[in-house]
Amino acid sequence: MKKYISVFLFSFLLSLLFFTFPVLPSYANTSIRFACSSQIAKAYGKEILIDFRKFFGIYVQVYNGPSHKALDRLVNDVSDIALISLRVPDELKKKGYIEIPFCQDSIAVFTNVDSGPGTPCPLSNLSLNQVRDIFSGRLSNWKELGGADQKIEVIVPGEETGAYQNFRMTVMQMEKIEYDIIVDRSVAVIEEVQEKPGSISFMTNGALTGEESIKILTIDELSPKDKAYPFKQIYSFVIKRDPAPYTSVKTMINFGLSHYGLTIMREKGMFPILE
Amino acid sequence: MKINKIRSLFLFFLIIFCAANAEAEIVKGEKFAGEEITYAYKLETNADQYFLVKQPICREMQEEIEIYKEKKKRVIGAVAALATPALMSNPYGYFVLQKAWLAAAGKDKKHYGNVQIDRIILCGEQEPGPGEKLIIQTSGMKIIRDIVTDSNGLIDLKGIAQKTGDEIYFNIFIKKEDSIFYLSTIYL
Numbered sequence: 069m070k071k072y073i074s075v076f077l078f079s080f081l082l083s084l085l086f087f088t089f090p091v092l093p094s095y096a097n098t099s100i101r102f103a104c105s106s107q108i109a110k111a112y113g114k115e116i117l118i119d120f121r122k123f124f125g126i127y128v129q130v131y132n133g134p135s136h137k138a139l140d141r142l143v144n145d146v147s148d149i150a151l152i153s154l155r156v157p158d159e160l161k162k163k164g165y166i167e168i169p170f171c172q173d174s175i176a177v178f179t180n181v182d183s184g185p186g187t188p189c190p191l192s193n194l195s196l197n198q199v200r201d202i203f204s205g206r207l208s209n210w211k212e213l214g215g216a217d218q219k220i221e222v223i224v225p226g227e228e229t230g231a232y233q234n235f236r237m238t239v240m241q242m243e244k245i246e247y248d249i250i251v252d253r254s255v256a257v258i259e260e261v262q263e264k265p266g267s268i269s270f271m272t273n274g275a276l277t278g279e280e281s282i283k284i285l286t287i288d289e290l291s292p293k294d295k296a297y298p299f300k301q302i303y304s305f306v307i308k309r310d311p312a313p314y315t316s317v318k319t320m321i322n323f324g325l326s327h328y329g330l331t332i333m334r335e336k337g338m339f340p341i342l343e
Numbered sequence: 344m345k346i347n348k349i350r351s352l353f354l355f356f357l358i359i360f361c362a363a364n365a366e367a368e369i370v371k372g373e374k375f376a377g378e379e380i381t382y383a384y385k386l387e388t389n390a391d392q393y394f395l396v397k398q399p400i401c402r403e404m405q406e407e408i409e410i411y412k413e414k415k416k417r418v419i420g421a422v423a424a425l426a427t428p429a430l431m432s433n434p435y436g437y438f439v440l441q442k443a444w445l446a447a448a449g450k451d452k453k454h455y456g457n458v459q460i461d462r463i464i465l466c467g468e469q470e471p472g473p474g475e476k477l478i479i480q481t482s483g484m485k486i487i488r489d490i491v492t493d494s495n496g497l498i499d500l501k502g503i504a505q506k507t508g509d510e511i512y513f514n515i516f517i518k519k520e521d522s523i524f525y526l527s528t529i530y531l
Contacts, residue, residue: 123462123463124463125462158482158511161511161512162511164530166512166514166528167482168480168514168525169480169484302484310527310528310530313383313385314383314385314465318525321525322522322523322525325516325523325525326522326523327520327521327522330521330522330523341486342478342480342486342516343518343521343523
């Protein structure tokens with residue numbers, strides 16, 4: 069009896085899968101392999117790709133990971149287009165790889181809302197020197213900054229990520245970063261900081277929109293949403309060669325540069341480069 | 344008592360059957376180009392010169408045909424359906440039934456309409472793009488915003504080169520209202 073029930077259930081589930089799988093003929097012919105930096109994907113949100121597919125009928129296979137891996141996938145012909153936060157080397161540009169920088173986003177420094185268990189973080193601003201001292205290990209206790217007597221726990225994204233490299237280059241001016249915790253994916257620092265009172269990290273500002281239990285700090289009284297905020301990274305589309313007109317690759321770039329894409333950039337406190 | 348129950352049940356089904364809306368079937372027809380929304384742009388080369396050309400893009404439409412049966416004929420159909428058990432017990436019943444069903448089938452009525460598909464397509468003829476504002480971005484990330492195509496859609500590459508230094512390529516964009524379109528990349 070059990071055997072018959074199992075066979076029935078299996079057939080039922082199989083037929084359910086068959087009948088509920090979205091058969092969308094207009095999507096069947098066109099697809100695009102998209103490699104995207106994790107922090108940029110987080111900054112833009114999943115909705116943009118859903119809307120892209122809905123509007124143009126182009127199916128998108130997405131890879132999310134560090135910028136350099138996204139670029140590697142393009143070079144190795146595993147992806148058709150990459151969206152990264154690192155600059156493309158001139159050697160690749162001379163070989164026919166095209167970089168299209170289109171957006172700037174600030175690298176925000178943020179902490180847990182508490183500088184210790186049950187002690188709200190009293191800071192809302194740090195000087196640039198204080199930021200450098202924290203991330204180089206010269207400042208290691210919140211007490212030295214007017215907070216609780218609690219160790220500053222420095223959490224950083226993986227060394228190969230665009231977020232790490234851009235922060236080291238722009239904020240730290242290539243000084244070595246000392247950290248307590250390192251996470252492989254850049255966006256994982258958000259969860260780590262949310263869980264640990266007394267922790268501090270950095271991330272692209274757009275990715276922090278709407279996140280709870282964190283506090284974004286101003287640096288030298290400048291907010292990451294200010295255009296004058298000096299620590300920015302650039303987002304670029306990278307493609308292999310000049311695509312023919314009206315291809316799905318070009319459609320994706322133009323969707324990012326459209327009124328829709330520009331509106332998302334502005335809403336998330338990012339700055340369009342080309343307008 | 345039992346017969347009364349069956350009779351009530353038949354009556355109930357008859358009412359439900361006749362009161363039901365006419366069955367309608369929606370059939371998708373031909374796809375075609377709807378109204379023009381804007382233009383799609385591209386670059387064309389001719390003797391080392393680059394020209395901007397444009398082609399209208401339209402929202403794709405699709406014909407939608409609603410087919411439904413006339414309601415009067417459905418009453419005949421209901422009577423035929425109720426008589427089916429009795430007729431099927433008769434050797435000639437099947438032939439009578441077939442005729443009754445054919446009469447009940449009724450004529451199809453069609454209502455034609457068009458629906459908008461959430462896709463855009465190219466439509467219309469390609470033409471030059473004169474007087475269009477371009478944005479040039481160099482491989483070194485310099486941005487030049489004051490380039491306008493001439494009356495034939497020609498792009499003044501010499502003028503651009505004078506404003507830039509040693510570059511690998513230019514990314515060419517066109518600005519339309521609050522959107523920017525990537526056109527092409529010209530290697531130098």
